[in-house]
Amino acid sequence: HEVVQKENFKRRMFYRGMILRFLALSEKSYLNYQPSMKQFCNKELRDNRNLNEEKAEDYRKRFLHCIDLKNEEWYKNTMKQCYKFFTKEFLDFISFPKNYSSNKVKFNNLEVLSAAHAMKKGIILVGSHYGSFDKLFYALSQEEYNLTGVAYKQNNSGADIFFKQIRENFMEDQLYKGGDVKQLKNSLVKNNILILLSDQDAKKKGVMAKFFGIDSSTHSGAAILSKRNKSPIVYASITYKNNIYEVDFVKIDTSGNINDIVQQYTSEIEKTIINNPEQYFWFHKRWKSVRAY
Numbered sequence: 001h002e003v004v005q006k007e008n009f010k011r012r013m014f015y016r017g018m019i020l021r022f023l024a025l026s027e028k029s030y031l032n033y034q035p036s037m038k039q040f041c042n043k044e045l046r047d048n049r050n051l052n053e054e055k056a057e058d059y060r061k062r063f064l065h066c067i068d069l070k071n072e073e074w075y076k077n078t079m080k081q082c083y084k085f086f087t088k089e090f091l092d093f094i095s096f097p098k099n100y101s102s103n104k105v106k107f108n109n110l111e112v113l114s115a116a117h118a119m120k121k122g123i124i125l126v127g128s129h130y131g132s133f134d135k136l137f138y139a140l141s142q143e144e145y146n147l148t149g150v151a152y153k154q155n156n157s158g159a160d161i162f163f164k165q166i167r168e169n170f171m172e173d174q175l176y177k178g179g180d181v182k183q184l185k186n187s188l189v190k191n192n193i194l195i196l197l198s199d200q201d202a203k204k205k206g207v208m209a210k211f212f213g214i215d216s217s218t219h220s221g222a223a224i225l226s227k228r229n230k231s232p233i234v235y236a237s238i239t240y241k242n243n244i245y246e247v248d249f250v251k252i253d254t255s256g257n258i259n260d261i262v263q264q265y266t267s268e269i270e271k272t273i274i275n276n277p278e279q280y281f282w283f284h285k286r287w288k289s290v291r292a293y
Contacts, residue, residue: 020044023059026213061213081278085240089132096166105139105238105245112249113193116232117145122188124222124233126252128199128269129281131238134167135245140193141170148173148187149195188231196222198262199269201288207259209266216266217289223261226254235265237272239279 024044025033033040048055092099116123127133137147149171154160164174172192175183187194198219206217226233233252238245252264273280 017041078278079282082280082282085279086281089134092132093134093166094162096169100135100138102139102142104243105135105247107139107143107247107249109249110143110247112251113140113145113234113236116234116251117191117193119232120191121229121231122191123193124188124226124231125193125195126222126233126235126265126268127195127197127237128272129197129284130199130269130272131240131276131279132245133197133238136236136238136247137167137195138170139245139247146190146192147171147195148175148184148192150175150177150179150184151197152177184225185229188225188229194225194231198222198265199286200284201286203289206289207262209259209263211266211270211286214287215290216287218262218266220258220262222265223254223258226261227258233261233265235268237268239272239276 020041021037024041027044051059113123127136137149141147147170149167151174153176154163167174173183173187175187184194196219198221200219202217202219204217205219207220208215209218210216211218222233225231233254235250235252236247238247240246250268252261252268254261256264
């Protein structure tokens, strides 16, 4: 009732009707909606008459996530802080090395990375466009880890060369996405840290993983490489707190199938973003494969 702010929504059946509309539209997608709403919702009821426990739990989590609404002021403030954060980070990056210092980076659990590195199988470091990821890579290079970065080639050739020249200061190799897979394998054979930012839309090549309750096309390269080369996967995040950049690592369980592994690191990315949404680069069209922009 606090969400809809209408007196008639105090009535129980109105609540149930609105919840059913939400479930029908989130399951079937508003893009597939055809009038009438009554028939659309009735079909959802028929299709899920004998709902299993797994599906019921998925619906429960999806609904609870979406009713945790923020007001318009919260959204505006978050995006304002996001612009400010990444404007500063970009200026720091193009003025490298002036504002790059490993003294301002705190590793909370570097032993997770050290244990993975000791396996001598290379490390697949999964991250996202969250926080000052380039400062994370710089700090790792100062810990004497050899890094191999993988990124999309910039449309502007001048910008592409400029970015690569800066990153040459803290990366041993820089590869393009969609390039020779042998180069990725060679990096792992050298026991390098192979960096894969895996939070962008993967189009038709991706596997579907839940990201903020939405089935999202997600890059599976990290999971596939891990299976082929028996290389460990470590998720890394860097968060700006009280004038310090704090880094956390999470070891990803690679014993499951590809989809399980992708969902694991996607869930870790989501948890990181929820804690500090203003430090995530929201400007990517993350869900362009599954919804219209």
